[in-house]
Amino acid sequence: MFNKLLIANRGAIAVRIIRTCREMGVAAVAVFDEGDRSSLHVRLADECVQLQTPGGYLDGDEILRIAKQTGAEAIHPGYGFLAERPEFIRACEEAGIAFVGPPSGAVAACQAKIDAMERVRAAGYRIPVHTRTALDATTALNDEEARQLLDQAQELGYPLAVKSCSGGRGRGTRVVEEADALIESVRQARRETGNVYGDRRIYLEKIIPGARHLEVQVLGDSQGRILHLGDRDGSLQRNNQKMVGEAPAPNLAPAQRSELWETALGIARLFDYQGAGTVEFLMDSEGAFYFTEIKARIQVEHPVTEMATGVDIVREQIRIAAGLPLSLAQEAVNMRGWAIQCRINAEDPWNHYLPSPGVLRRFRMPGGAHLRVDTYGCAGCAVPVEYDPILATLVVWGEDRDLAVRRMARALDEFTIRGVQTNLTLLRQIIGDSRLAGGVYDTSLLGRLDAAQPESDKSERDLAVAAAVAYVLRNQAQTPVIPERLFSGWHRASRATS
Amino acid sequence: MSKIAVTIDGRTYEIDVRQHAADPTEFSATVDGEEIDVYVPGADPSQPIEWLVVGRRPYEVVFDRNLRWVQSGRRRHHLELHDMESSFARPVSGDGRIKAPIPGLITRVLVEPGQQVTAGQSVVVLEAMKMENEIRAPRSGVVLRVDVQPGQSVALDAMLVEIG
Numbered sequence: 129m130f131n132k133l134l135i136a137n138r139g140a141i142a143v144r145i146i147r148t149c150r151e152m153g154v155a156a157v158a159v160f161d162e163g164d165r166s167s168l169h170v171r172l173a174d175e176c177v178q179l180q181t182p183g184g185y186l187d188g189d190e191i192l193r194i195a196k197q198t199g200a201e202a203i204h205p206g207y208g209f210l211a212e213r214p215e216f217i218r219a220c221e222e223a224g225i226a227f228v229g230p231p232s233g234a235v236a237a238c239q240a241k242i243d244a245m246e247r248v249r250a251a252g253y254r255i256p257v258h259t260r261t262a263l264d265a266t267t268a269l270n271d272e273e274a275r276q277l278l279d280q281a282q283e284l285g286y287p288l289a290v291k292s293c294s295g296g297r298g299r300g301t302r303v304v305e306e307a308d309a310l311i312e313s314v315r316q317a318r319r320e321t322g323n324v325y326g327d328r329r330i331y332l333e334k335i336i337p338g339a340r341h342l343e344v345q346v347l348g349d350s351q352g353r354i355l356h357l358g359d360r361d362g363s364l365q366r367n368n369q370k371m372v373g374e375a376p377a378p379n380l381a382p383a384q385r386s387e388l389w390e391t392a393l394g395i396a397r398l399f400d401y402q403g404a405g406t407v408e409f410l411m412d413s414e415g416a417f418y419f420t421e422i423k424a425r426i427q428v429e430h431p432v433t434e435m436a437t438g439v440d441i442v443r444e445q446i447r448i449a450a451g452l453p454l455s456l457a458q459e460a461v462n463m464r465g466w467a468i469q470c471r472i473n474a475e476d477p478w479n480h481y482l483p484s485p486g487v488l489r490r491f492r493m494p495g496g497a498h499l500r501v502d503t504y505g506c507a508g509c510a511v512p513v514e515y516d517p518i519l520a521t522l523v524v525w526g527e528d529r530d531l532a533v534r535r536m537a538r539a540l541d542e543f544t545i546r547g548v549q550t551n552l553t554l555l556r557q558i559i560g561d562s563r564l565a566g567g568v569y570d571t572s573l574l575g576r577l578d579a580a581q582p583e584s585d586k587s588e589r590d591l592a593v594a595a596a597v598a599y600v601l602r603n604q605a606q607t608p609v610i611p612e613r614l615f616s617g618w619h620r621a622s623r624a625t626s
Numbered sequence: 627m628s629k630i631a632v633t634i635d636g637r638t639y640e641i642d643v644r645q646h647a648a649d650p651t652e653f654s655a656t657v658d659g660e661e662i663d664v665y666v667p668g669a670d671p672s673q674p675i676e677w678l679v680v681g682r683r684p685y686e687v688v689f690d691r692n693l694r695w696v697q698s699g700r701r702r703h704h705l706e707l708h709d710m711e712s713s714f715a716r717p718v719s720g721d722g723r724i725k726a727p728i729p730g731l732i733t734r735v736l737v738e739p740g741q742q743v744t745a746g747q748s749v750v751v752l753e754a755m756k757m758e759n760e761i762r763a764p765r766s767g768v769v770l771r772v773d774v775q776p777g778q779s780v781a782l783d784a785m786l787v788e789i790g
Binding site: 478490541544546553556557560586587588589590591592593594595596597598599600601602603604605 | 705
């Protein structure tokens with residue numbers, strides 16, 4: 129096992145990886161940029177090194193230099209940043225530093241999405257209908273290309289999705305309802321993916337209406353053994369980010385579930401998969417599922433599987449990177465009860481969900497049994513504007529789904545965050561929705577939540593009373609003091625000017 | 627005792643509020659002829675209220691700085707407050723209505739209706755406590771109205787100028 133491991137990430141995932149490192153007796157090296165200097169992952173690490181280059185967490189050369197300098201034997205990329213960059217993984221391989229994740233070849237193979245889908249189709253599995261050729265759109269879209277695209281789209285049929293060839297994390301995906309909107313959507317998708325991935329190739333995929341998003345967590349070791357940790361449902365997405373996930377996925381027949389698992393294992397074997405990964409599917413309303421992609425990294429949703437199975441996925445990742453075999457066999461994977469996860473973002477639900485950076489004035493986490501919060505948040509800490517607005521993941525477990533839903537509802541009610549706006553109110557609405565409670569929902573639920581349950585007359589009146597009291601209190605602040613702050617409307621003028 | 631009309635999501639309540647002299651965290655509110663005890667932990671006028679107990683029911687709340695909305699549980703409620711004991715529609719500055727922060731004498735009025743002003747620009751000079759005080763615009767905008775003239779004495783919270 130490694131003595132020392134560098135975590136090339138920040139925020140909640142860095143904190144989460146450090147926790148497992150400490151439990152394994154592996155020293156954790158944190159890196160941070162100037163804005164993150166006082167962040168929790170820096171405080172919890174055994175060693176911390178500031179990133180000096182403008183590339184920050186994305187500067188692979190700088191990260192490798194720090195790994196060598198601190199004597200780290202392995203690098204865990206977390207998610208995002210350097211997690212799925214084959215050239216960085218190759219650089220680690222050449223430098224003799226273990227990359228905690230799949231080998232560069234496997235990551236590159238999973239990332240080439242059209243090739244990956246075709247490989248899966250050739251092996252006899254279902255995939256969504258899509259264009260076989262990518263549009264390499266590094267040049268401006270000319271008339272010829274536009275006509276070609278419109279023809280391809282006509283052949284597929286609308287609605288369809290414009291997707292990035294090397295996408296992920298929801299970037300670059302655009303839903304197109306009709307031909308008129310196609311060209312502009314393609315332009316937008318290219319700009320977005322070009323900005324994020326440096327790859328502007330896109331393809332078109334037919335939308336499966338009313339689909340559910342199902343995924344299977346897999347682990348593969350360097351001895352070629354691959355196992356799965358069961359399924360998750362990730363249908364509840366906004367901007368293609370999963371807001372709520374659950375494990376196992378609700379309302380699957382036992383035969384469907386085992387077919388899903390076997391399919392995922394079969395597909396992972398096609399790629400000689402090593403490390404932790406997620407095989408993702410769409411399931412149509414008839415119950416047929418279609419492979420979409422492999423996420424070759426740890427995902428934001430991994431804790432929900434950890435709660436349902438009791439397996440520490442990061443621990444397995446680190447063991448695999450050290451060349452050790454998986455610490456358990458498939459038969460020992462025991463899914464018990466039900467786990468649900470919510471992603472808490474610092475974003476303003478009343479202002480188009482724009483990120484809401486700031487300083488956390490209050491941060492009170494829920495407690496109680498069978499509940500887990502992964503976060504870097506604490507009172508007084510900064511939520512910087514530069515990064516993903518993910519602030520915390522909240523996971524609960526219950527002996528059955530009904531209990532898990534009720535536990536999540538009360539945990540969300542308990543969670544108090546002040547200083548930034550969060551999506552907690554939206555999550556409370558989702559978890560309180562009758563269709564979620566029934567386990568019958570698909571990717572469209574977020575667009576048509578139950579109208580916000582009205583407050584009782586009494587609590588409405590109570591809040592009116594609270595406002596009146598707030599007004600009386602507020603007036604006291606204004607009476608006795610002579611404020612001197614500019615924007616209070618006050619300024620002391622000199623007598624000489626009068 | 628203050629008398630305030632609060633409109634929450636379109637429904638209006640007339641509320642009398644009295645703060646207990648012995649314990650400033652305790653209030654009595656009368657609404658619909660019913661007296662309700664209100665407990666505000668801390669009750670610091672300079673801090674926003676984070677939670678309070680109305681009757682026997684506790685609420686965690688987020689108030690907008692200008693009391694235009696309150697968040698509780700799953701929802702944000704729209705608020706309109708009207709102080710029935712003064713003629714001013716909205717109590718709090720920062721919304722474009724500039725009010726007298728202390729009683730005093732208006733010595734100069736520096737803007738007129740229709741004029742464009744920028745945040746921080748002086749709009750009125752008010753003499754109080756033997757000092758001339760420049761009252762500045764809280765934000766940029768157009769002067770909608772000027773309610774005072776030089777030589778006029780104003781009470782606390784009197785409306786001076788409104789910027790829209």
